[in-house]
Amino acid sequence: MNHQLSDLSPEQLRAFVAGQLERSRARTVQLTDAVDTDDLVRQHSRLMSPLVWDYAHIGNQEELWLVRDVGGREPVRQDIDELYDAFMHARADRPSLPLLSPTETKSYVVEVRDKVMDVLDHVKFDGGRELVDHGFAFGMIVQHEQQHDETMLATHQLRTGSPVLDAPAPPAGRRLPAAEVFVPGGVFEMGTSIEPWALDNERPAHAVHVAPYVIDTVPVSNGDYLKFVLGGGYQDERWWSEAGWAHVQKASLVAPRFWEVADGNWMRTRFGHREPLPLDEPVLHVCFYEAEAYAKWAGKRLPTEEEWEFAARFDPATGRTRRFPWGDETPGPQHANLGQRHLRPAPVGAYPAGASPLGVEQLIGDCWEWTSSDFTPYPGFRAFPYDEYSLVFFGPDYKILRGGSFGTDEVVARSTFRNWDYPVRRQIFAGFRCARDPKPSELH
Secondary structure, eight states, X not given: OOGGGGGSOHHHHXXXXXXXXXXXXXXXXXXXXXXXXXXXXXXXXTTSXXXXXXXXXXXXXXXXXXXXXXXXXXXXXXXXXXXXXXXXXXXXXXXXXXXXXXXXHHHHHHHHHHHHHHHHHHOOTTSSOGGGGGGHHHHHHHHHHHHHHHHHHHHHHHOOSSOOOOOOOOOOOOOOSOSEEEEOOEEEEESXXXXXXXXXXXXXXXXXXXXXXXXXXXXXXXXXXXXHHHTTGGGOGGGSOHHHHHHHHHHTOOSSTTEEEETTEEEEEETTEEEEOOTTSBOOSOOHHHHHHHHHHTTOBOOOHHHHHHHHHEETTTTEEOSBTTBSSOOOTTTOBOTTSSSSOOOTTOOGGGOOTTOOOOOSBSSEEEEEEEEOOOTTOOOOSOTTTTGGGOEEXXXXXXXXXXXXXXXXXXXXXXXXXXXXXXXXXEEOOOEEOOOGGGGO
């Protein structure tokens, strides 16, 4: 998906939207068909909804926006709107609600989708309504489903029992040309005003000046992070912020989530598989405070959101801001580890074709990357099409993550996409890379 969406004829756009809807639904079905009824209705963690809630919520959002709003059709199940309103009920409370059964859920989402396809057949994309320009409402719903699919994938990681998901291994890593990249800084265009399906918090494009800095070529690996663990990092208050140290002690953190020592060897659990810790993969399931402490221990810091996007998009040779690190083309399997194609991050150095002009790698896919930035609006921000997508979350409570994980779909994984979460969260597929201020000798 690219700027050329705006160049498609209505028939071509209809076909593209239909393909995206079909692709996202196939993934949802795969994630829910993989487990039995008991697993669908069970809450695998108080941090997560039962899978059957996510499934029906996907259908309900599709009904609200595409059947009722865009299509102007009669409601399918108005009686369940409150049940599947994410703002009405905390995740921990959702199992106790009178939810649709797995059978009822499946028939509901099929009925909604049938009506959506009929709406798609008749909608006028150039009807003068912002919500449907370039198929935006459909793109918003496709992204919503894919985001919930990634959430459901995280729920799969939290469930106990034998493995039910399978995928081929990612490509092999390689020796990196350099551990760090010097970024000369400059002015670039952050955010976007032209991506047709970009969400409100990515808008509008605006000029940002970034001072020179140095950034890691790839995300921090398990092997590097293990040195921090073995070096007593979790027991040394020096490396932690006040809030981070309080959290480490309260939550009794000693290593990333899903790591453990067995017979003197470090192991990790991944979708039901217990395996030796792969030292060359990016570290996963660390919270913001752990990322921040490691960076300080390493004599570095986390990059700001602006530094992350500058490294991902700026081409110093042309002065242009690209769509993706590698250029303007949609991500392919040669560029990045996305879309649940592999059920793990690829080893560091696995995607030389995905490098930015500056030589920074694996910025898209593999793992979400914590930045030091709070979730705040861009200058000129306008909430669209509803306040609850971004506006209600702005402020110091949430930290920004960038780049997408192996579980993020390409329709979401824009270089401008902004994810956010509480700094204590570890169930998400999050890692990080470090940055630092340049030494005087590096500036000449």
